[in-house]
Amino acid sequence: MDLNHFYKKNYGDRLALLKAQLGLNEADLEVIANGRTEKGNQIIENYLTDFPVPEGVAVNFLINGKEKIVPMVTEEPSVIAAASHGAKMTLAGGGIQARTTDHLMMGQVLMANVEDADELSTQLNQNEAAILKVANDAHPSIVKRGGGAKKLRIRKLAHQFVSLDIFIDTKEAMGANMINTMLEAVATYLHIKLHQTSLMAVLSNLSDECLATATCQIPVASLATKKLSGEDVADRIVIASLAAQVDPYRAATHNKGIMNGVDAVVMATGNDWRSMESGAHAYAVKDGQYRGLSDWKVSDGKLIGTLTLPMPVGFVGGSININSSAQLAHKFLQITSVKELETVIVSVGLAQNLAALNALVSEGIQRGHMHLQAKSLLLSVGATDTELPNAQLQLEKCPVMDANTAKQVLKTLRNKGEINE
């Protein structure tokens, strides 16, 4: 395949090349054409088309006393339903309380093969004020906004590495680019001033001084189901959360459930979900063992849940400013700052976790999942909106739920004339 200088070609030539090389047909080209936007081309390289991921809204959120309608972008059925359900469960206890730390992101100038780490640490400490000034001079506009490099930390690592960590208040932005600019200026300064070379200078996604915490306190009695008392449900949720503290295999899935909600809001608000994911999972292993990110306990007749997450997100910056869907998400949320956004993201993570644990320890998650799965299957085999309710009912009664069965159900109902195409 000759794709040399692909990036230099104009849109039409790129498409023609792909068509010829891959044998794309008219239907394929229509998919590409239908999703094409001007903005996509401004955001990424070798742009072809926008990839559609559905967006919906979760309801029932009461965060710090304010009702929130939460936009969520996800391809996974039942995530939004579960977030809304988890949020509803918290209402019996007054909703969710959320707080944030300072928005202090961290970047590191990493030095390798350091022969005398103590000597280097002393030198770096002696130059602290100068290093902070070099960092701030590299991006003066953030300093004018009240942010900028605030403090240093020096870590002597195994294998003769030394990391100079710089904590930077990036105000309303996630800050990756401004941090990297500052760090590279510091690396140059260290080279000139201390004759110290660095291996790399880049932000860390483990932003553990930029955190958000959500808590809820739900009266145990409100958790009762037809089969289980509220006490039983609460106790089972607590034990389930304990399992995620002791078993990394359970913790991985426990945390995936949390990130189902977190990522969906991070995406809806135009933020970098890889950054969010890497930060969350690194934070989950902060004491050496990978653990569940949330904690649930019962006290004074209440089920108390807590979730803390690193928050490498922004209200401005990256592609947020040119992404009209992200701007719309801010309107849905009625927020004007990154800190408010952080409180929403962490609250959705907590509600999502509550809904998942509650379902797992009571009826299991498959019943709810299969309801939505039946809908997806039927849509994928051509069911129309009018056909869906009846077909869904029939498909859910089948012992096996797959595309073939969905086709059969639809065919039978159409033959019987119980639904019209």
Ligand code: NDP
């Ligand atoms: P930008 O490079 O867009 O920087 C944010 C800009 O927003 C600033 O330069 C600033 O402009 C402007 N701004 C306006 N108002 C404010 C305000 N109140 N507070 C702060 N800034 C303001 O984005 P980021 O530096 O935030 O970087 C985020 C992007 O970097 C994301 O797209 C991410 O995917 C990507 N990225 C992520 C990495 C990672 O996670 N490891 C690595 C590299 C990139 P002004 O110049 O006027 O101050």
